[in-house]
Amino acid sequence: MTAGDASDQDLSPDSYSVVIPTIGRRCLADCLEALAAAALPAPYEVFLVDDRPAADGPLETRGAGPLTDRLRLLATGGRGPAAARNAGLREVATPWVVFLDDDVRVTADWGSRLADDLAGAGPMTVGVQGRLTVPLPTDREPTDWERCTAGLQEAAWATADMAYRTQALMTAGGFDERFRRAFREDADLALRMMDAGWRLARGSRSTLHPVRPADRMVSVRAQRGNADDALMHHLHGADWWTRAAAPRGRLPRHLAVTAAALAAAALALGGRRRGAAVAAGLWALGTAEFAWARIAPGPRTAPEVATMIGTSVVIPPLAVRHWAVGRVRHRGATPWGGHA
Numbered sequence: 001m002t003a004g005d006a007s008d009q010d011l012s013p014d015s016y017s018v019v020i021p022t023i024g025r026r027c028l029a030d031c032l033e034a035l036a037a038a039a040l041p042a043p044y045e046v047f048l049v050d051d052r053p054a055a056d057g058p059l060e061t062r063g064a065g066p067l068t069d070r071l072r073l074l075a076t077g078g079r080g081p082a083a084a085r086n087a088g089l090r091e092v093a094t095p096w097v098v099f100l101d102d103d104v105r106v107t108a109d110w111g112s113r114l115a116d117d118l119a120g121a122g123p124m125t126v127g128v129q130g131r132l133t134v135p136l137p138t139d140r141e142p143t144d145w146e147r148c149t150a151g152l153q154e155a156a157w158a159t160a161d162m163a164y165r166t167q168a169l170m171t172a173g174g175f176d177e178r179f180r181r182a183f184r185e186d187a188d189l190a191l192r193m194m195d196a197g198w199r200l201a202r203g204s205r206s207t208l209h210p211v212r213p214a215d216r217m218v219s220v221r222a223q224r225g226n227a228d229d230a231l232m233h234h235l236h237g238a239d240w241w242t243r244a245a246a247p248r249g250r251l252p253r254h255l256a257v258t259a260a261a262l263a264a265a266a267l268a269l270g271g272r273r274r275g276a277a278v279a280a281g282l283w284a285l286g287t288a289e290f291a292w293a294r295i296a297p298g299p300r301t302a303p304e305v306a307t308m309i310g311t312s313v314v315i316p317p318l319a320v321r322h323w324a325v326g327r328v329r330h331r332g333a334t335p336w337g338g339h340a
Contacts, residue, residue, distance in 0.1 A: 015095045016118065016163065018046045019088030021081045022102040024059055027212065032063035034105035034208075039067065041111055043098070046071050047088035053078030082175035082185040085159070086338070089174050092166050101160040101182070104132075105208045117203030118163060126168045126198035127190070130161030130207045141298025144308060145218055149211045156245035157190035157200055161207040164193075172196065176235075176336035184228040187244040191236050192336070194243075216307045223319045226251065230326030234333040250290070251323060254316035257286035261317065287312055 018035065022028050035046070046067055050059055055075070064071050072091065076084045085099055096118055100106070110130075117128045134150040136142045142150065152158055172192055179185035190200055229251070232240050241248050264279035291312035295305055 016043050016098055016114070017092045017094045017096075017166075018043045018098045018100060019049065019085055019092070020046065020100050020102055021049045021051050021076075021084030021088070022059065024050065024052050024055070025102055025212075026060075027103040027210070029060050029063040030105055031100065031102050032061060032067070033065065034107075035100070035110075036063065036065040036067045038106045038108050038110040041115060042067065043070065044094045045092070047091055048073050049084040049088045050075045051078055051081065051084040080177065080180035081159075081182045082179050083177045086174040086177065089166070089169060095166055096163050097166045097169065098161070098163045099159045100207075101209075103210065103212050104160050105210070106130075106161070107206045107208060110205050110207065113203065113205035114163065117201075117205055121201065122199070124197075124199050125201050126193050127157065127162060127164045127200045128203040129157055129200065130163075130203055130205045132158060132160055132207055132209045134209050134211060136211070141300075143299060143304055144294045144297075145214050146211050147297065148219070148222075149209070151247070152209055157186050159186040159189075160209055161205070162186065163203070168193070168198065173336050173338045177338055178231060178330075178333070178336070179228055181225060181228060183225040184232055187240075187246055188232060188235065188336075191240065191244055216303075217311070219311050220314060220318060223315055224322050226319050226323040227326030227329070230323050231330040231333060233327070234330045235335065251319060253286065253290070254319040257283055257290070257316040258320045260286060287316070290316070 018039070020028075020031065032048075046064070048059065048061065048071060050073065052075075059073070061068070061071060061073075074084075074087050074091070076087050081101075089097060098114065114130075117130075121128055132152050132155070134146075134153055136146055136150060152160065169189075172189070174189075175185050176188050179188060194200065229249075232244075236243065240246075260279050260283040264276050264283055267273075267276035267279055291309050294308045294312060
């Protein structure tokens with residue numbers, strides 16, 4: 001199916017199924033409960049894809065309520081959200097498929113607004129995105145992690161709530177399963193669909209994306225996404241950031257800070273103390289700027305400040321390392337040829 005093949009025959013407001021990949025987090029119960037209350041008209045089926053590497057028991061699905069008889073359980077064994085979504089996609093028999101993450105909660109009028117979104121999609125529109133809202137604290141400034149999560153409100157084509165034409169998505173091979181994390185796989189798909197001549201739109205429906213609990217090292221682990229950025233570079237070229245409406249990030253600065261640290265060590269080993277001191281000073285200045293950029297917005301509590309200082313030291317070299325590994329690992333990457 002190509003962009004010119006779409007017809008209005010598949011715009012029935014209840015002609016959709018829902019796919020939710022999950023790793024069994026507690027938030028799944030809230031996601032299902034909200035969907036059951038708001039999905040009117042109801043989806044034809046709800047595919048819950050268990051992507052736990054080793055399931056330690058059944059998923060908690062009691063929140064599905066009136067949708068229980070429409071619930072279909074699948075398992076992918078820890079292959080990542082892209083593969084989990086593809087597993088659900090292969091089972092969809094409706095013209096539209098809506099992808100939700102297991103940590104979102106659709107709002108009360110979501111179903112009726114989804115129906116409007118799908119009915120209003122023109123023949124060249126392959127996907128319609130929901131509008132994400134990230135609730136933030138009202139009694140204090142948000143933390144660095146909370147601000148990062150809030151960035152989803154401006155994200156383009158995020159599969160936290162994204163509807164696609166099923167057949168067009170199947171023809172495109174679904175999601176690229178080389179993206180093993182919940183990162184960039186949605187931007188990659190959007191670029192592939194637009195390159196094929198389709199359009200994407202923002203809908204009127206609204207979905208809440210609460211900030212999930214996280215430990216102090218969450219920002220350090222997030223640097224693994226730099227390898228996915230390297231894959232995006234290989235697949236879509238150097239301008240993919242602009243075309244995908246994605247924030248550029250701090251990788252250029254991280255490269256400079258890491259280079260300064262390496263230069264300081266090399267110069268010190270070579271006995272060039274003055275040069276080593278200059279390079280070390282540049283490293284310290286760059287690290288301090290990075291830390292302050294994360295501390296300044298608040299809330300500036302002692303634990304938050306300590307976390308920002310400590311992680312700001314290790315993030316630049318880790319970001320560079322993951323990016324370099326990704327550039328090497330994906331240097332021969334070709335367009336996704338998988339089948340959903």
